[in-house]
Amino acid sequence: MILLDRDDLIDGLRELVAELHAAGEPVGLRIVGGGALALRHFDRRTTVDIDAVQVSxxxxxxxxxxxxxxxxxxxxxxxxxxxxxxxxxxxxxxxIRWEPIHHDDLVTIEVAPADALLAMKLKASRPGRDTDDIRQLLAVCGIDSVEAADALFSEFFPGDSLTDRAWLMVERILTGGPLVPPDVPPPADLGSAN
Incomplete structure (x- = not known):
């Protein structure tokens, strides 16, 4: 499995935009998961893919x-x-206030904001795999209690609460030392394909 860093993601998306333009079909994509984190919110080092949702x-x-x-x-x-x-x-x-990283006459690409990504990561709450992402997103979102994390989660997933696993994960993160907001990368520039 190839690991992709932020530069790989940006270059791949630039090429994708060029491919979609060649097809001439309007497309709207929204990026979630690790790809959104790397493109917009913090240095995530690598990811194996971009999770997207087609909205057009x-x-x-x-x-x-x-x-x-x-x-x-x-x-x-x-x-x-x-x-x-x-x-x-x-x-x-x-x-959700999706954040545009590319918009032209045919192709729009947006990434999920940090609060929605935190809710999604809490929903998945895969030990080890999501722990660091959740830690950094808690810092980005200014969440300093399990109750506040649960309240945010419920805003995005009405009628649901954190699972026991997610609750314990957040509790461990918050008792593991102070949360330091990560550096935010510059906006991804998908201006032109290579």
Whole structure:
């Protein structure tokens, strides 16, 4: 499995934008998960993929085919861009203020804000895999208690509360020392393909 850093993600998305322009079909993508963290919120070192949600009408298959062409040129796994995380996105709660990283006449790409990403990471709460992301997102969001984390989670997932596993994870993080907000990277520039 190829590990992708922030520069890889930016370069891959630039090429994807060029592929989508060549197809001439309007596309809107929203990025969640580790890709969104790396592109907008903090230095996450690496990720294996970009989890996206397609929000505009159009053929999801053509977007994936374009992403596969990028992968083949770069020697990446074919699912470096995928739509597998759509079920984790909080669609029914608090309004999400998606942050644009690219917008032109055909292609729009946005990333989830830190608070929505924290809610999603808390929903998944995979020990080890999500712990550092949750730690950094708690700092970014200014969350300093398990109760505050639970309240934020409930805003995005109405009627739900943190699972016992998520509650314990947040409790351990908060008792493990002070949270220091990470440096925020400059906005991703997807201006032109290589």
């Amino acid at each position: 009408p159009g053929d999801e298959g053509s977007v994936l085919a374009a992403a596969e062409r990028v992968a083949e040129r770069r020697g990446w796994q074919l699912d470096w861009l995928n739509f597998k995380a759509a079920q984790l996105a909080p669609w029914w709660g608090r309004d």
